[in-house]
Amino acid sequence: MIRAAELIQRKRDGRELAADDIAELVAGYAAGEVPDYQMAAFCMAVYFRGLTSRETFALTDAMIRSGETIELGRELGRRVVDKHSTGGVGDKTSIAVGPIVAACGVPFGKMSGRGLGHTGGTLDKLESIPGYRVELARDEFVAQVREVGLAIVGQTADLVPADKRLYALRDVTATVDNVSLIAASIMSKKIAAGADAVVLDVKVGDGAFMKSLADAQALAEAMIELGRRAGREVVCLLTDMDQPLGRAVGNALEVREALETLHGDGPPDFVELVFVAAARLLVLSDLGVDDAEARDRAAAVVRDGSAVEAYERWIRAQGGEPDEGVLPRAPVVREVLAERTGHVESLGATAVGVAALHLGAVRCLRKRGEAVAEGEPLAEVHARDEDAAARAIADVRAAYVLADEPPTARRIVLDVVTS
Numbered sequence: 001m002i003r004a005a006e007l008i009q010r011k012r013d014g015r016e017l018a019a020d021d022i023a024e025l026v027a028g029y030a031a032g033e034v035p036d037y038q039m040a041a042f043c044m045a046v047y048f049r050g051l052t053s054r055e056t057f058a059l060t061d062a063m064i065r066s067g068e069t070i071e072l073g074r075e076l077g078r079r080v081v082d083k084h085s086t087g088g089v090g091d092k093t094s095i096a097v098g099p100i101v102a103a104c105g106v107p108f109g110k111m112s113g114r115g116l117g118h119t120g121g122t123l124d125k126l127e128s129i130p131g132y133r134v135e136l137a138r139d140e141f142v143a144q145v146r147e148v149g150l151a152i153v154g155q156t157a158d159l160v161p162a163d164k165r166l167y168a169l170r171d172v173t174a175t176v177d178n179v180s181l182i183a184a185s186i187m188s189k190k191i192a193a194g195a196d197a198v199v200l201d202v203k204v205g206d207g208a209f210m211k212s213l214a215d216a217q218a219l220a221e222a223m224i225e226l227g228r229r230a231g232r233e234v235v236c237l238l239t240d241m242d243q244p245l246g247r248a249v250g251n252a253l254e255v256r257e258a259l260e261t262l263h264g265d266g267p268p269d270f271v272e273l274v275f276v277a278a279a280r281l282l283v284l285s286d287l288g289v290d291d292a293e294a295r296d297r298a299a300a301v302v303r304d305g306s307a308v309e310a311y312e313r314w315i316r317a318q319g320g321e322p323d324e325g326v327l328p329r330a331p332v333v334r335e336v337l338a339e340r341t342g343h344v345e346s347l348g349a350t351a352v353g354v355a356a357l358h359l360g361a362v363r364c365l366r367k368r369g370e371a372v373a374e375g376e377p378l379a380e381v382h383a384r385d386e387d388a389a390a391r392a393i394a395d396v397r398a399a400y401v402l403a404d405e406p407p408t409a410r411r412i413v414l415d416v417v418t419s
Contacts, residue, residue, distance in 0.1 A: 019058035026062035051180035066162035072194035082195035089353035090244035092254035102149035103301035132320030177209035197284035205242035207349025246270035250361020330382035342402035351399035
């Protein structure tokens with residue numbers, strides 16, 4: 001009989017749980033024998049007490065063993081890469097990185113998730129593309145990576161089902177932003193989905209779950225260690241999320257901005273992150289290139305249109321229409337005007353993310369450091385009606401702080417953590 005209450009109590013009291021105990025709890029939850037309310041209590045105990053590295057690996061392993069696994073590299077006969085973000089505002093990076101990597105001849109296979117809290121999920125963005133299928137069977141997923149070179153899909157029902165249930169539970173019980181739970185959730189999916197090498201984008205700042213660089217480094221090190229134990233090569237990029245990434249926040253707007261980037265016309269901070277992530281993936285692949293060569297190859301496939309062609313093949317393969325013109329547009333678009341002249345000192349990522357989540361979408365026309373005159377637009381809100389637009393305007397305006405002088409410039413990539 002599963003001793004869920006006893007294990008919750010022991011973790012509540014700060015004691016370390018044995019691997020077998022964690023495996024029993026996770027298996028029971030996956031089978032429906034441990035109810036949501038008990039698993040929620042366990043997550044809250046972990047939130048306050050944390051997990052040791054041994055417990056974190058045991059949780060990761062137990063979630064992997066709750067379902068099937070895929071060995072993509074073995075099935076394709078070559079090294080397969082993947083990229084994952086810990087969640088941010090305006091983060092559509094995978095939608096641009098995947099086609100660039102695929103256009104360079106490297107297989108890219110990703111199982112993705114939905115948004116948590118104010119952060120957007122890659123699946124939610126892709127579903128704004130008419131006809132796009134996020135659910136592929138295991139064999140369809142493998143076949144598409146082999147034939148098209150790229151697939152981004154939802155987590156299959158048979159792949160780490162315990163994590164799929166736990167992921168949703170954490171979202172509604174305020175237990176998302178815990179290093180061990182985030183690391184176990186991300187790495188269980190990455191390991192089970194079968195990529196040989198992974199670039200992880202760990203967000204840092206206002207719009208991220210990790211608010212400080214130290215916390216982000218701890219998460220990066222935890223995930224790298226989990227990858228090492230599982231025989232995966234992992235690199236973590238620590239990236240700035242004190243303001244939204246790029247200019248677009250909102251599903252269809254973000255897909256449009258990713259496609260613009262593949263055409264060579266994206267916003268500078270987003271373009272930089274896309275090329276850094278793509279280059280790292282190419283270095284981890286079987287191409288045998290260094291960082292400079294990888295960056296050159298990524299730039300070349302954008303210049304010659306190969307990246308856009310890869311995007312179109314991918315979207316069509318999953319039933320979608322790749323033409324930008326079919327993406328939905330909001331019926332009401334209104335500007336957020338500056339109330340004074342100055343420079344953008346800060347732009348709160350969380351406030352913009354919440355406004356987009358509840359009221360529509362946002363285009364940030366001015367970002368940190370950029371100048372604006374009184375009466376000029378800071379942003380656009382895209383809303384379903386005038387009432388929603390009015391509320392979004394107020395929320396987005398409050399997210400902006402203007403100053404007489406521009407702030408110190410900040411890089412998008414704050415640090416790179418490797419094994």
